[in-house]
Amino acid sequence: MSQLIVSPSPHIHSKDSTRSLMLDVVIALVPAVLCSFVFYGWREMLVMAVSIASCVLLEWAITKYLLKKPSTIGDLSAVITGILLALNVPYTTPWWVIVIGAVVAIGVAKMTFGGLGQNIWNPALVGRVFLLVSFPTYMTTWSQPQGLFGADAVTGATPLGAIQEGLMQGATVQDIMAEHGYSYSQMLFANLGGSAGEVCALALLAGFVYLCIRKVIKPWITLSILCTVALTSLIFWGINPARFTDPLFNLLTGGLILGACFMATDYVTSPMSTWGGVVFGVGIGLLTVFIRYFGSYPEGVSFAILIMNSLVPLINMGFKQKKFGRK
Amino acid sequence: MGKRTFSIGGVHPHDNKISRECRIEPLPLASTVYISVAQHIGAPAVPVVAVGDKVKVGQVIAEPGGFVSAFIHSSVSGTVKSVGPRADLAGRPSVHIEIAVEGDEWLEGIDTSDTLVTEIPSDNKAILDKIRLGGVVGLGGATFPTHVKLSPPPGSKCERVIINGCECEPYLTSDFRTLLEKGEQVVVGAAILKQVMGGVPCTIAIEENKPEAIAHIREVIGKLGYSGIEVMEMKMMYPQGGEKQLIDAVMGRQVGSGALPISVGAVVQNVATALAVYDAVQKNKPIVDNSVTVTGECFPHQANLLVRVGTPLRYILDYLGGIPEEAAKVISGGPMMGRAVANLDAATVKGTGALLLLTEKQTRRAPESNCIRCGKCADACPMGLEPFLLNKLARAKDWDAMEQQAVQDCIECGCCLYSCPAQIPLLDNIRIGKGIVLGNIRARAAAAKAAAEAAKASADAKK
Numbered sequence: 001m002s003q004l005i006v007s008p009s010p011h012i013h014s015k016d017s018t019r020s021l022m023l024d025v026v027i028a029l030v031p032a033v034l035c036s037f038v039f040y041g042w043r044e045m046l047v048m049a050v051s052i053a054s055c056v057l058l059e060w061a062i063t064k065y066l067l068k069k070p071s072t073i074g075d076l077s078a079v080i081t082g083i084l085l086a087l088n089v090p091y092t093t094p095w096w097v098i099v100i101g102a103v104v105a106i107g108v109a110k111m112t113f114g115g116l117g118q119n120i121w122n123p124a125l126v127g128r129v130f131l132l133v134s135f136p137t138y139m140t141t142w143s144q145p146q147g148l149f150g151a152d153a154v155t156g157a158t159p160l161g162a163i164q165e166g167l168m169q170g171a172t173v174q175d176i177m178a179e180h181g182y183s184y185s186q187m188l189f190a191n192l193g194g195s196a197g198e199v200c201a202l203a204l205l206a207g208f209v210y211l212c213i214r215k216v217i218k219p220w221i222t223l224s225i226l227c228t229v230a231l232t233s234l235i236f237w238g239i240n241p242a243r244f245t246d247p248l249f250n251l252l253t254g255g256l257i258l259g260a261c262f263m264a265t266d267y268v269t270s271p272m273s274t275w276g277g278v279v280f281g282v283g284i285g286l287l288t289v290f291i292r293y294f295g296s297y298p299e300g301v302s303f304a305i306l307i308m309n310s311l312v313p314l315i316n317m318g319f320k321q322k323k324f325g326r327k
Numbered sequence: 328m329g330k331r332t333f334s335i336g337g338v339h340p341h342d343n344k345i346s347r348e349c350r351i352e353p354l355p356l357a358s359t360v361y362i363s364v365a366q367h368i369g370a371p372a373v374p375v376v377a378v379g380d381k382v383k384v385g386q387v388i389a390e391p392g393g394f395v396s397a398f399i400h401s402s403v404s405g406t407v408k409s410v411g412p413r414a415d416l417a418g419r420p421s422v423h424i425e426i427a428v429e430g431d432e433w434l435e436g437i438d439t440s441d442t443l444v445t446e447i448p449s450d451n452k453a454i455l456d457k458i459r460l461g462g463v464v465g466l467g468g469a470t471f472p473t474h475v476k477l478s479p480p481p482g483s484k485c486e487r488v489i490i491n492g493c494e495c496e497p498y499l500t501s502d503f504r505t506l507l508e509k510g511e512q513v514v515v516g517a518a519i520l521k522q523v524m525g526g527v528p529c530t531i532a533i534e535e536n537k538p539e540a541i542a543h544i545r546e547v548i549g550k551l552g553y554s555g556i557e558v559m560e561m562k563m564m565y566p567q568g569g570e571k572q573l574i575d576a577v578m579g580r581q582v583g584s585g586a587l588p589i590s591v592g593a594v595v596q597n598v599a600t601a602l603a604v605y606d607a608v609q610k611n612k613p614i615v616d617n618s619v620t621v622t623g624e625c626f627p628h629q630a631n632l633l634v635r636v637g638t639p640l641r642y643i644l645d646y647l648g649g650i651p652e653e654a655a656k657v658i659s660g661g662p663m664m665g666r667a668v669a670n671l672d673a674a675t676v677k678g679t680g681a682l683l684l685l686t687e688k689q690t691r692r693a694p695e696s697n698c699i700r701c702g703k704c705a706d707a708c709p710m711g712l713e714p715f716l717l718n719k720l721a722r723a724k725d726w727d728a729m730e731q732q733a734v735q736d737c738i739e740c741g742c743c744l745y746s747c748p749a750q751i752p753l754l755d756n757i758r759i760g761k762g763i764v765l766g767n768i769r770a771r772a773a774a775a776k777a778a779a780e781a782a783k784a785s786a787d788a789k790k
Contacts, residue, residue, distance in 0.1 A: 005656040006417075006667040008755050010741030011683075011690045012340065012497070016703070016748040018696055075696065117697035117749075272702035272713075323711040323733050324335050324571065325581040 018116070021267075022076035024216045028207030029083050029262065035200035040091040050095045052082030054102035062111045077116045081105050084124035087258060088302075089131065093138050100134075101127040121309045122269045125259075125302050132302070160253050163245055164298040172242035177249075201257050208261035217265045221277040225260040226251060228285025236293060244293060256288065259301035269309040276312075276319035283308045330535055332562040333572040334581075336709040338742045340565055340663070342536050343497045346622040346629035351504045353616075353633040354646060356431060360403050360637030361413055361423040361674040362388065367464040368471045369395030374424055380407045385434035385613050388424050397472045398462035399424075402615040402635035404432040416640070416659055416666065416673035423674065426637070437612050443511050444609040445551060451523050454608050461607025462614050462677070467491055467568065467597030468664065470678040473604065476596075477523055479589045485524040486592030489577050490517050490601050492533040492540065493561060493568035496661025499681050501618035502598040504631045506533065506540040509602055510547045516601030518553050519608050524594055529556045530577050531598075534563045565663060566740040570595045572709050584736050599680070614677050619643065623684030625653045634675050640682060641671040655687035662690075663741045696749045704743035704753055710736045714743035714753040721760035726767060729760040735768060737761050 036044050059078040063071045072078075085101050105127030113119040132139045140161065166176035211217045229250050236244040250256065264270060264284055271280050284304045291300025365371040370393030382388060382401040389399035405428045412420035433439055448454055459474035479485060490513070494502040506513060514531075521529040533541050545558050559577060566572055571582045573595055580591040588595055596604070599617060606612040619634045621643060628647040640657070644650050650657070650671075658665040660681055668682075704714035712733055720729045734757060743753040 004668065004671070005687065005690065006669045007656075007690075007692075008667075008758065009658075009665060009739070010663045010745050010754070011656060011658055011665065011667065011685060012662040012745065013692065013750070014338070014340070014746050016746065017693060017750070018699055018748045021699075021701070021748050072696070077699075115697055117699040267699045267701040272700065272705055272715075320713065321335070321705060321708075321711045323584075324575075324709065324736065325583040325586070326711075326733065326736075 018075045018077075021216050022080060024211060024214050025080050025262070026076060026083065028210045028216075029080070029087075031203035031206050032087060032200060032258070033083060035203040036087065036091075039200070044086075044091040046095070047089065047091050047093060047098060048083065048086040050098045051086035051089075051102060052079055054099045055079070055082035055085065055106050058102055058106040059111065062107065063115075067111070067115075072115055075116060078106060081110070081123045081127075084258075084262060085127050088124060088128040088255065089139065093131075097131060097135050097138050101131045104130040117268050119268055120312075121306050122263050122266050125263055125306055125309075129302050129306060160292065160298040167243070173245050174242065201252055204257045204261050208257075211261075211265075217267075218274065218277070220274055221265050221270055221281045222260045224278045224281030225264060225285045225288075226256075228282045229256060229289055232286060232289040236289070250289065250292065255299065256301050259305055260284070263301075264305050264308075269312060271312050271315045271319065273316070273319045273321055276315045279315055279319065280308050280312065283311065330560050330562040331576050332564045332567060333575040333709060335575075335711045336707050336742060337564040337566065337572075338707050338745055339563070340497050340745065342563065343624075344500050344503070344536065345498070345624065346500045346620050346631060347503060349500070349504070349620075349629050349631045351501070351508055351618050351631045351633050354635070354638065354643060356403060356428050356635060357638050357642045358428055359408070359639075360426050360428065360635060361639065362399060362402060362426065362637035363413075363415065363674065363676055364389045364392075364399055364422045364424065366399065366470060366636070366676040366678065367397045368469060369393060369397070369475075371422065372396055372399045374410050374422065376401075376407045376410070376424065378407055378409055381405070382407060382426060383432050383434045384615055385437045388426075391472075395472055395475055397464050398460060398613065400462055400613040400615055400636075401426060402637050403428045405429040414670045414673060416668045416670055418669040418673075423637075438610040439612070443515070445515055447515070447519055447522055448608065454519060454523055457608045457611070458604055460613070461603070461611075463600065463603045463607050464614070464677055465597060466599035466603060466617060466678055466680070467570075467595075468660070468678060468680070469570075470676075473596065473600060476594065477520070479594070483587075483589045484592060485527050485589060485594050487527055487578060487594075488517070488520050488524050488529040489573060489593060489595045490520070490529065490531040490598060491568055491570075491573055491595055492531055492537075492544075492598045493573060494537070494598075495534060495563070495565045495568040496663055496665070496681075497565075498622050498683050499620050499661050500622070501620045501631050501680055503537050503540055505598055505602055505618055506537070507543055510540075510543050511551065512605045513598055513601045514544065514547050514551055514553065514556065515609065516603075516605035517556055518551075519604055520594070520596055520601060521555065526555070531556065531558045532561050532567075532573060532577055533558060534561045534567060536563050566709055566738070566742065569709065569738055569740060571738070584733065617675075617677060617679065619675065619679055620681040620683075621647055622681065623654065624689070625651050625686045626684045627651065634679070636677055637674045639672055639674050640668060643675070643682060644671070650684065653686045654684040656685045656690045658683040658685065663745065664739065692752070693750045695751050698749055698751060701748060703746045703748065707742035707746040709740060709742060710738060712737060714747075714757060715751075717757045717760060718751060718753045721756040726760060726763050730764045730767065734761045734764050 055078045056073050060071050060073050063069050105123040109123040109126035110119045212219050230247040233247045233250040237246045271277050287304035288300040372389035373392045374389045376388045383404045386401045388401045405426045408425040408427050410424050413423040415421050455474050463473040464470040517529050574593045603614050616633050616635045619632050621630045657668040717734050
């Protein structure tokens with residue numbers, strides 16, 4: 001002891017840091033990433049590597065050369081954006097399309113607003129939606145999972161896309177499902193065609209449970225999304241099962257679980273309070289179902305989350321914790 | 328019934344009670360003590376001794392300087408060497424009475440034996456007077472004069488006395504040891520407080536991490552045959568020992584902003600205060616000493632010491648082997664709310680409950696990064712405030728908005744800063760705003776009072 005440190009209380013700190021929380025999210029994503037590798041093989045690994053590398057490098061370059069500030073890549077949030085972006089695109093996406101997605105995600109959606117914590121929209125989703133709108137061909141040519149050492153891709157439509165197309169041609173939901181031979185157990189363990197992150201619901205749910213146990217996130221946003229989607233689709237399906245898909249189908253397809261567990265729960269772009277989170281989740285659930293049933297895109301989760309992201313400041317103002325001893 | 332705790336927020340730091348097996352042992356007397364006249368909330372006491380006076384242990388050396396103030400007694404026998412300013416633990420000067428220790432002669436009439444006196448005097452006024460003359464102040468941290476707290480304003484009614492044995496701060500064990508070693512005295516003290524408040528029920532609240540104390544106090548209550556005193560086992564949660572939080576946990580009632588506990592019918596006293604009440608009423612012994620936990624992982628000799636008021640901190644640490652090389656911070660109190668010591672030559676006061684030594688690694692704050700809006704600070708705040716928002720407002724110096732956001736309710740427990748993953752100095756900034764807002768509120772009240780008086784004076788003049 002040479003000189004005493006004198007500073008205000010508290011004198012100790014919890015073990016949580018931004019980096020440790022983000023590391024937990026990365027760990028939670030590992031099962032889904034491994035599943036995507038197993039189902040899609042080396043091309044998915046390439047997509048993942050390009051996505052993570054371009055996100056991290058871009059953030060590093062922007063902080064160093066444009067903002068001239070200390071690098072923030074150590075907080076690992078760019079790694080998460082990279083993983084999520086990779087899980088949100090088909091494994092057949094060319095590398096340069098992914099780089100453009102990373103530029104939009106990190107450059108436009110995150111760093112332009114001031115970096116982690118300042119962005120309004122989930123960066124990975126902004127990148128994904130930008131690619132969906134700009135490169136619809138690459139982004140909607142889905143391929144059936146061929147496995148780690150599989151042969152060339154067999155292209156096909158995602159279940160949601162197939163249903164949308166079938167309905168437009170006047171078929172009933174039951175006919176389309178039977179024609180494509182979709183089964184729920186197949187969706188739960190290894191999905192049919194879709195972006196990488198949609199492939200294994202169980203792996204994603206395992207990651208979600210891990211995050212809840214580690215108290216990184218609270219389950220309310222995710223649960224309210226899933227419950228809203230289930231209930232709303234139950235009502236429509238109950239009224240007309242030939243026109244509307246059933247609740248279980250809606251829960252297991254189209255990246256709903258990826259979105260509900262990992263995108264909607266992003267700290268920065270979700271409400272602070274528990275009840276605000278529930279309202280946010282219900283909004284995402286309703287928008288998702290309505291876009292799927294009545295919109296021109298077969299898939300609704302990304303848009304639903306981005307729309308609700310925009311409302312977060314308002315939700316935060318409306319839903320506050322009750323103050324102690326005050327009305 | 329599940330274990331109870333308060334309803335909003337709270338954090339769960341590791342309790343680190345590494346000194347829990349250390350019995351309370353008396354610290355040998357220092358050669359000189361320095362007794363502050365400002366050891367309590369309220370007006371400082373006024374010295375009534377002069378240089379050269381001979382004093383005995385328990386003799387009054389300073390008298391209350393106002394209604395909210397307290398008697399100060401000599402903690403040693405000896406000669407008054409000086410009366411004047413001396414640096415306190417923050418290094419700020421305040422009036423101390425320096426006494427050179429000679430022997431250990433107690434004032435006549437003080438019962439220094441260990442005999443337990445269970446017969447409680449029937450005259451409540453006399454009891455209150457003894458508490459006042461004994462210089463008893465709240466030893467849980469606030470050091471509010473106890474006799475004032477026990478004299479509720481007219482119209483208010485006490486419904487329950489709560490004895491606070493939570494000791495929710497990590498590391499601290501002096502209340503725990505007091506419950507184990509002086510349980511009888513604490514329970515008699517509780518019975519006295521219960522009688523003074525009109526025989527209302529009394530709850531001794533102890534957190535679940537102290538099962539031995541819970542079992543012991545239950546046994547003591549049974550043995551002494553008191554009815555209406557119960558032990559409540561509390562869930563472990565910081566800051567349960569906060570007065571408002573404890574009332575919420577025990578009674579399910581929330582004290583309003585700016586209101587006193589008595590407004591919801593509660594009177595809360597700390598375990599050490601209950602012991603001091605016992606000493607003052609049953610043994611005529613004023614507060615001259617108190618138990619101090621000396622602890623820290625880097626410290627080789629964990630201890631609970633019975634320390635005379637006014638003992639220099641350096642003397643205590645030297646007695647236990649000195650400050651280890653790796654210790655970087657000495658804290659008076661616990662790690663969440665204690666104050667960092669700037670001056671080791673400062674002396675203990677009645678409210679000194681612990682000396683905690685932390686290494687630089689344990690106490691270093693990581694560099695601040697962007698707020699990631701995780702909401703952990705708002706989840707942790709036991710007052711239901713939004714620390715992230717108050718922090719922004721404080722940085723913008725928007726004091727009026729801070730007042731609207733109830734910064735004046737902040738109890739400075741530190742939960743927000745403790746839980747912030749971005750290491751934003753939330754409480755540091757909030758404290759600054761709180762100080763200014765409280766000043767504004769006081770200034771407004773004073774201005775309103777002055778205006779009312781002026782209006783009254785002009786109305787009187789017109790008559």
